Amino acid sequence: MKFIHKYGSPKRFYALAGRLVPWFAGITAILLVSGLYLGLYWAPPDYQQGDAYRIMFIHVPNAWMSMMAYTVMAVYAAIGYIWNIRLADILAKVTAPLGASFTLTALVTGSIWGEPMWGTWWVWDARLTSELILFFLYIGYMALQASIDDDRRAAHASAILAIVGVVNIPIIHYSVYWWHTLHQSASISLTSQPKIYATMLIPLVVMSLAFTFFYFTMLCVRARTEILWRERHTDWVRKLLEAKS
Amino acid sequence: MSYGMFAAMRAVFSRELLVFWRRSTEIMTALVFFIMVTTLFPLAIGPERHELMLVAPGVLWVGALLATTLSLNHLFASDYQDGSLEQLLMSPYPLSALVLSKIAAHWVLTGLPLALLSPLLAIQMALPMKAVGTLVGSLLLGTPILSLIGAVPAALTLGVRGGGVLVSLLVLPLYTPVLIFGAEAVAASAGQGFASVAHLSLLGAFLALALSFAPWASSAALRVSLD
Amino acid sequence: MTWSQFLAMGGFGAYVWSAYGFAAIMVAINIAQPLMQKRKVWTRLRRNLDRAGEDE
Numbered sequence: 001m002k003f004i005h006k007y008g009s010p011k012r013f014y015a016l017a018g019r020l021v022p023w024f025a026g027i028t029a030i031l032l033v034s035g036l037y038l039g040l041y042w043a044p045p046d047y048q049q050g051d052a053y054r055i056m057f058i059h060v061p062n063a064w065m066s067m068m069a070y071t072v073m074a075v076y077a078a079i080g081y082i083w084n085i086r087l088a089d090i091l092a093k094v095t096a097p098l099g100a101s102f103t104l105t106a107l108v109t110g111s112i113w114g115e116p117m118w119g120t121w122w123v124w125d126a127r128l129t130s131e132l133i134l135f136f137l138y139i140g141y142m143a144l145q146a147s148i149d150d151d152r153r154a155a156h157a158s159a160i161l162a163i164v165g166v167v168n169i170p171i172i173h174y175s176v177y178w179w180h181t182l183h184q185s186a187s188i189s190l191t192s193q194p195k196i197y198a199t200m201l202i203p204l205v206v207m208s209l210a211f212t213f214f215y216f217t218m219l220c221v222r223a224r225t226e227i228l229w230r231e232r233h234t235d236w237v238r239k240l241l242e243a244k245s
Numbered sequence: 246m247s248y249g250m251f252a253a254m255r256a257v258f259s260r261e262l263l264v265f266w267r268r269s270t271e272i273m274t275a276l277v278f279f280i281m282v283t284t285l286f287p288l289a290i291g292p293e294r295h296e297l298m299l300v301a302p303g304v305l306w307v308g309a310l311l312a313t314t315l316s317l318n319h320l321f322a323s324d325y326q327d328g329s330l331e332q333l334l335m336s337p338y339p340l341s342a343l344v345l346s347k348i349a350a351h352w353v354l355t356g357l358p359l360a361l362l363s364p365l366l367a368i369q370m371a372l373p374m375k376a377v378g379t380l381v382g383s384l385l386l387g388t389p390i391l392s393l394i395g396a397v398p399a400a401l402t403l404g405v406r407g408g409g410v411l412v413s414l415l416v417l418p419l420y421t422p423v424l425i426f427g428a429e430a431v432a433a434s435a436g437q438g439f440a441s442v443a444h445l446s447l448l449g450a451f452l453a454l455a456l457s458f459a460p461w462a463s464s465a466a467l468r469v470s471l472d
Numbered sequence: 473m474t475w476s477q478f479l480a481m482g483g484f485g486a487y488v489w490s491a492y493g494f495a496a497i498m499v500a501i502n503i504a505q506p507l508m509q510k511r512k513v514w515t516r517l518r519r520n521l522d523r524a525g526e527d528e
Contacts, residue, residue, distance in 0.1 A: 051482035175422035
């Protein structure tokens with residue numbers, strides 16, 4: 001508990017995050033470059049889909065991240081709401097645009113992948129449909145935050161929304177998958193994707209880690225800016241500004 | 246004179262009905278919208294019965310869903326504006342119970358009429374007779390869920406800029422499971438899939454879930470909005 | 473493998489590269505936007521500080 005209160009202070013987090021950003025950024029860069037090499041060059045073409053399957057190395061990590069980010073956001077928000085920890089509120093708020101970006105990327109790359117495979121630009125595939133709904137959940141969260149002026153009310157209101165959302169996600173997932181199998185008929189889905197071989201798994205994992213560390217990097221950057229703004233009337237921020245001027 | 250909790254719930258419920266009766270135009274909005282949707286679709290798609298039959302379950306359900314979404318603004322907003330909502334929060338009774346009464350009244354005034362009107366509109370959409378029973382049943386199960394789930398975003402957006410549109414955006418993802426199973430139940434009865442009993446029981450399960458979760462979540466949301 | 477073979481991606485070049493390209497744009501936006509926001513906040517805070525100093 002003491003640990004949380006120690007790093008729960010925005011001032012402490014500001015300093016800590018500042019030190020972490022270069023490390024996270026460096027790790028992200030290394031992982032990204034290796035992942036791209038592995039995915040675009042090292043992994044051999046797929047038996048069925050040729051080179052088109054390489055889109056998977058962008059689509060799948062972003063889809064995973066979009067889900068993870070929402071869960072993480074809901075957890076931060078719940079912590080902030082239940083125990084009144086402002087830092088948690090800030091981390092939740094700042095995670096949302098990142099999560100929405102991951103979702104959008106997953107949607108667009110999924111759509112692009114669908115065209116050469118099944119000849120249509122949009123496939124009402126179970127996963128893509130779930131992603132679309134998730135995108136709306138993110139946009140709703142951000143819209144709610146933006147429409148309430150008071151920071152505390154905004155944080156608590158969106159916390160309730162995020163919690164309701166996260167509880168509903170498994171239900172939505174299940175409903176959409178069920179809906180899709182019911183209407184499957186001749187259509188194939190992205191979920192019945194090429195069998196995963198080891199050569200595919202490695203770039204997939206590397207790219208997923210790359211996007212994870214990208215998330216951490218930009219989380220820290222955004223959180224620091226947000227903290228600076230919210231704490232602008234405090235002494236420590238004033239001192240910081242004077243030192244930098 | 247002091248009320249017990251159930252008496253208080255009943256008081257809230259009857260007050261809701263009374264107030265709404267005086268503002269009957271608000272009830273009409275949802276119904277009129279529902280009628281409009283089912284009238285416009287055949288005009289847009291064409292009178293070919295076979296085509297209408299295929300889309301009927303979906304169109305009817307989407308119409309009911311959108312009509313309910315429109316009506317969510319009446320749930321808390323007017324009471325918020327005239328201060329009676331705050332009174333409710335300050336009363337000694339558990340807020341979740343009182344909120345449940347409000348939601349129940351809302352459903353009696355919007356969802357229930359929609360469900361009862363649906364057989365007539367089903368005829369317009371060329372829905373086979375055998376599916377009409379399931380249509381009414383699915384709406385009777387589904388619209389309370391919509392009212393319950395919808396109460397949370399309605400409570401969160403009180404007094405907020407662009408509240409009306411925002412509620413629709415917030416509620417859309419949460420409504421999709423109900424829509425999927427509601428429409429499927431009707432389609433199954435119309436002979437396009439397998440037995441609708443499974444879908445209806447799942448809707449029943451959703452209803453039970455919503456009944457246990459939503460009053461609590463919306464009262465938390467009300468407290469956040471009214472602090 | 474030659475450069476042109478790599479770019480062609482077995483005939484799917486347009487799809488693969490537009491997908492990776494979109495992802496690259498999203499990453500770039502997610503780097504640029506927070507950094508711009510950071511600069512904006514700093515400038516504004518510094519201006520407030522200067523203005524507060526003038527009042528004294």
